[in-house]
Amino acid sequence: MEHGTFTDHSSATFSLTEEDHTLANAVRFTLNQDPRVTFCGYSIPHPSDARVNIRVQTTGDPAREVLKDACQDLMLMCRHVRSTFDKAVDEFKISNPVEEMNIGKK
């Protein structure tokens, strides 16, 4: 999964299967925001294969750790988005009372 030199752990390419732009662009964004990263990018070698190569080069920290931290940050961001969204929807429903939604009732 990780392709890089065995001696220098600060630069590596990670090849993820069953992924596409959806996750790769989001991870690239969070990686870019990390001050330890000097270079990051992703590429899709062929559109018919579901494979993404993410390249990370850091200022000394092992690239694997930095990628893991970026994924953790992305997860935390998602959780925060979810809770903020749920709160906003609940507030909207309280201030604009609608009929009870009947999903499944014909």
Add this chain to the structure above:
Amino acid sequence: MAENEGKEEEKKFSIWDLPDVPMGKLPPHLELQRTRVVCNVDAPIHTESIQYSGAYASMGVDNSLRLDHFSNNFRVEVVRLTEEVMEFDMIGIDAAIANAFRRILIAEVPTMAIEKVLIANNTSIVQDEVLSHRLGLIPISADPRLFEYMSDNDQPNEKNTIVFKLHVRCKKGGPRFTVKSDELKWLPQGSEFVKDSRSATSSSNSKPETYTSFTCRQDSLPDFVNNAPGPKYLDIITAILGPGQEIELEAHAVKGIGKTHAKWSPVGTAWYRMLPEVVLLKEVEDDVAEELKRRCPVNVFDIEDIGNGKKSATVARPRDCTLCRECIRGGEEWEKRVALRRVKDHFIFTIESTGALPPEVLFTEAVKVLEDKCERVITDLS
């Protein structure tokens, strides 16, 4: 000698000592470049988002992601929420993540849809495969979270399949009969077609083997007591029968995602646009103001009286701007009057659900899917 001293004085002078350059913040033109897409007559500029943490390091501005900064500034405002459509604003998020949510909503949130159709009799003019294709595209109102995926090796059972029956006949001598989706009847006990098994071990007293192996009735499960699964819209025309024609079939619905086939996509569509910002760069008065107001097809501008019988134009509804660029067409003076911009981190999301799940639940599920993907990557890396 005096010259050298003069040069040394110059070197010690730094641009940051000037009183009108704000420290720690970007100058206004760079702030514009960082946060706004400027839409000119020919093409938009500054469309990329400046993500690199060290992009403004030479200015002493830190562009890195601080999670607390994101948590404090992120806002969601719901504009419209009905059973089928939802429109809300997400402020403070980047395009990469908003696009990830959009892609997941369209392709990776699971739904139930008809996959296998067992046809016992079809004497209509609609071919078997065309009829099966149409049945697959009918939206089914069943909560996909209550079901499991079915792989090729699995037996169809009450946890991964919903069985529907369609048996219609058009009377001879009668008018043509239109088969609508309300003719699909739910079979809570599973398949009724008996499999032809001539194995010696099966005794004639045991229950005949059908195409599904339900261990209990689906309507005895608590989730389905009040909401029976079925087609969401009952007036979808599936086939048309002439006199004497008959269709008898059984349809099995399973769980899948939009990536495999579009019939499993839970949204009619989901899209976002950035918040438009329309700014008048100069004072626009009288005739020119009238002209400007007339030009805009969605009435973004309004005329207000400023006294002395003079009128001036104001921006009343920038959110409605569709970027038709009518207000900046027609030469340089028009381009200098109005600035059309887009705010890079303010997204107006619209989600139209096909009915299986309400749109706010769909968005929550999409965010959960992204979290699961991240978790999978983290476990792969460890």
